[in-house]
Amino acid sequence: MASIARERDPGSSHYQPDPRLQRLHRRQLLSHLGLLALAVTLLAVLFVYPISRIIYTSFLIDGSFSLDHYRRIIEVDAYIRVLRTTLTIGFQVTLICLLLGYPLAYFLASVPTRWQRILIILVLVPFWTSFLVRTYAWMVLLQRRGVVNDWLMSLGLTSEPVQMMYNRMGVLVGMVHVMLPFMVLPLFAVMIGIDRNLIRAAQNLGASPFQAFRRVFLPLSLPGIAAGSILVFILSIGFYITPALMGGRQDTMIAQLIEAQVRDRLNWEFATAIATFLLIVTVIIVAVYNRILGTERVFGEDR
Amino acid sequence: MAPRDPNKLLRYLRWMDYRDRMQRRRFLKMMAMAGAATIGGKTLAACETDDADDAPAATDDTADDTATDDAPADDAADDTADDPDVDDEMTNVEGYEADGRYEGRTIVVTDFGGAMRDIWREIAYDPFSQLTGVEIVEDTSDSALLRSQVESENVEWSMSQQGGSTGILLGQQGMLEPLDYDVIQRDGLVEGIDDEHALGCLFWSTVIAYNTETFPDDPPGGWEDFWDLDNVPGARGLYDWPVPNLEFALIAAGVPMDDLYPLDVDLAFEKLDEIRDEILVWWEEGAQPPQLLADGELDICTAWNGRITDAAEAGQPIAIQWNEGSMTFDTFTVPRGAPEPEIAMDLINFMSRPEVQARMAERIPYGPIHEGAFDHLDDDIMANLPSSPELMEMQHERDIDFWLEHEDEILERWQDWLLV
Known part of the structure; x- marks a missing residue:
């Protein structure tokens, strides 16, 4: 509403806003704030308060304020090492999801609408199965005497079983399977809004198909890449069931350490300190990423 | 889109405001209805549960x-x-x-x-x-x-x-x-x-479990065999937690079971170094070892005794070596x-x-x-019970106090040791 009045201003300098109009503006503003109240309250109660409690708890030892938990995280090698593993796995999963998801989303956005519905459902099918069942299914496929190794050996491609599980490969396969829809859906949503005539126009002006893709389509799909990548990355670094069941000794993720502190050691203060540490590192990474890729476009600011 | 004449604009805005308010009212009405439906539904559900008087976990008419x-x-x-x-x-x-x-x-x-x-x-x-x-x-x-x-x-x-x-x-x-x-x-x-x-x-025990097809005649006899990579071949698995692997390492290193505690942590890690890279699976869930052994993924693995007996009774080619097991209780x-x-x-x-x-x-x-429970039990049952006098003698008991005191530092060291 405010924008309509402002639009008027520059063209006609003699125009003075009617006081009735101003009252109306205020009412509008108040009513909009009123609508926000519910969301703000929900966020405050369900998000701001718990996070504040977690951060506050992380500075407590036996009820008194202390930085010792953070000192322990920094001084004991294990925590930084596990954090590094966690971030590495997060990046790897994001990258693979992007490489697999981008062509898939491109294809989805190109087929007729009728087919899109069916194909989107297929993309979502993994969500319908329990997470644990999917992980165990991969174990049956990938283990030493599993289905895939049986094929490889009967085709004579390899004489020894290939170790595809209990190492990084197992973790990546399991996690990419779970995460792929989170990459495909935002990419698809952005791609479907891109006017294909722009590509035709580019080609009409002499661009090769690859040039048209690289210089027109790819930049326009960047918001989707940014949104999908951030989503997948943030979800990945909180994972622990798949790495626990399909990973090797060097694939411990930080959520596993937090869980051990919460359930086994019952040291919640330290658990919250690890969680806060992870939160800070994540915020920094997302901020840097934001700077590079310009994620604000996702939220529809400067178009 | 908006009219240029101020009066018209005002009318337009009033109309927008009216429309907004109408929409808001409709929105609030819908919210209220949704709220009422939720509360009503919950109350109904609660009444139904009261009527049936059903315990959440009671699956049948018990x-x-x-x-x-x-x-x-x-x-x-x-x-x-x-x-x-x-x-x-x-x-x-x-x-x-x-x-x-x-x-x-x-x-x-x-x-x-x-x-x-x-x-x-x-x-x-x-x-x-x-x-x-x-x-x-x-x-x-x-x-x-x-x-x-x-x-x-x-x-x-x-x-x-x-x-x-x-x-x-x-x-x-x-x-x-x-x-x-x-x-x-x-x-x-x-x-x-x-x-x-x-x-x-x-009482329950962490024991050596092995595939009986890999070891038909000469099963692994204890931790020394578990550590003996040359003479006892086979894919191995350990629990991804320092308890009780440190105990097992010390037994393999020749420390008598009665003198395990207080654990010589340095010696235990030194001994564990010998087999770290030969451990195929570091398992996390109690359901994993019987599965891994039955599938032939592993030949010899630590496991919780109840799970192995269960799987063996279900016909899987798995057996327990009770010798030098680690016993503890819930x-x-x-x-x-x-x-x-x-x-x-x-x-x-x-x-x-x-x-x-x-x-x-x-x-x-x-x-x-x-x-007194043992007086009520047959021998064939006793043969599978961790705390039966015969099996107790072959095993050792975990010192919970030691672990409560040192678990934090050992856990960190364990984590680091796995990653490096």
């Missing part, structure tokens, strides 16, 4: 339903006759009569779920319900949930089963009621399991501020009676905590 408020104890006894799931013998436990002393009261108890819950229900929860008239609702144990219930002073659980060191740790953190050993009779219990806040409820606890603590103490006493403990061991291969 005695939970028959022993409701309006069904007195003598009534309940009739009902059991046609209920094949209730263990009649367990209503004849010494010291307990069908007196309905807790008639009309309800407690929530927790265990680890699965097969163990079904067994506890048949041999302990339901018989205790019938004898005393108390209604028992089942839930699943969770140490973190217990702590949050106590800290928020909103405790639902009257009795909760926990791991051994977890139970004692919860006690040390002030999360548990002290156990009332006037009600819980300690005579005849195995020694060393009656902590102030946590009483052992069953515990009964009562959360601090629990409702009906006196019923909880009575139930703990009931569950630790020799008759109940013996029946538990018959159903699932965990060791009784009452010496």
Whole structure:
């Protein structure tokens, strides 16, 4: 509403806003704030308060304020090492999801609408199965005497079983399977809004198909890449069931350490300190990423 | 889009405002309806649950339903006759009569779920319900949930089963009621399991499990064989947690089982270095080892004894080497501020009676905590029980106090050792 009045201003300098109009503006503003109240309250109660409690708890030892938990995280090698593993796995999963998801989303956005519905459902099918069942299914496929190794050996491609599980490969396969829809859906949503005539126009002006893709389509799909990548990355670094069941000794993720502190050691203060540490590192990474890729476009600011 | 004439603009804006308000009203109305529907639905659901009087975990028509408020104890006894799931013998436990002393009261108890819950229900929860008239609702144990219930002073659980060191740790953190050993009779219990806040409820062991097809004649005899990569071939697996792997490493290094504690941590890690890269799977869940062994993924692996006996009885080519196993126990606890603590103490006493403990061991291969239970058991059952005198001699017991004191630092070192 405010924008309509402002639009008027520059063209006609003699125009003075009617006081009735101003009252109306205020009412509008108040009513909009009123609508926000519910969301703000929900966020405050369900998000701001718990996070504040977690951060506050992380500075407590036996009820008194202390930085010792953070000192322990920094001084004991294990925590930084596990954090590094966690971030590495997060990046790897994001990258693979992007490489697999981008062509898939491109294809989805190109087929007729009728087919899109069916194909989107297929993309979502993994969500319908329990997470644990999917992980165990991969174990049956990938283990030493599993289905895939049986094929490889009967085709004579390899004489020894290939170790595809209990190492990084197992973790990546399991996690990419779970995460792929989170990459495909935002990419698809952005791609479907891109006017294909722009590509035709580019080609009409002499661009090769690859040039048209690289210089027109790819930049326009960047918001989707940014949104999908951030989503997948943030979800990945909180994972622990798949790495626990399909990973090797060097694939411990930080959520596993937090869980051990919460359930086994019952040291919640330290658990919250690890969680806060992870939160800070994540915020920094997302901020840097934001700077590079310009994620604000996702939220529809400067178009 | 907006009109240029100020009067028209004002009218336009008024109209927009009116439309907005109408939409807002519709929105609020919809919200109110949704809210009413949710609340109404919940109330309805609650009424229905009240009518059915169903315990959340009671899957079928067990005695939970028959022993409701309006069904007195003598009534309940009739009902059991046609209920094949209730263990009649367990209503004849010494010291307990069908007196309905807790008639009309309800407690929530927790265990680890699965097969163990079904067994506890048949041999302990339901018989205790019938004898005393108390209604028992089942839930699943969770140490973190217990702590949050106590800290928020909103405790639902009257009795909760926990791991051994977890139970004692919860006690040390002030999360548990002290156990009332006037009600819980300690005579005849195995020694060393009656902590102030946590009483052992069953024994279990971490043992070597092996594939019988890989080792048809000459099974691995102990940890020295597990460490002997040249002469005892096969893919190996260990539990991804320092307890009890450090014990096993020291035994492999030649430390006698009686002198394990206090653990020589440096020596243990040195010994573990020898096999670290040869361990194919560092398992996390108790269900993994029997699966891995049965699939032929692993040939030799540490495992929890109950899971292996189960899988072997189901026909899988797996067996246990009891020699040099590591034995420990789970515990009964009562959360601090629990409702009906006196019923909880009575139930703990009931569950630790020799008759109940013996029946538990018959159903699932965990060791009784009452010496008297062994009088009720056959030899073939005893052959699979961790705490049977014969098997106990081959094993060692975990020193929970040592672990409570040093677990943090050892855990960090373990984590680091795995990653490097």
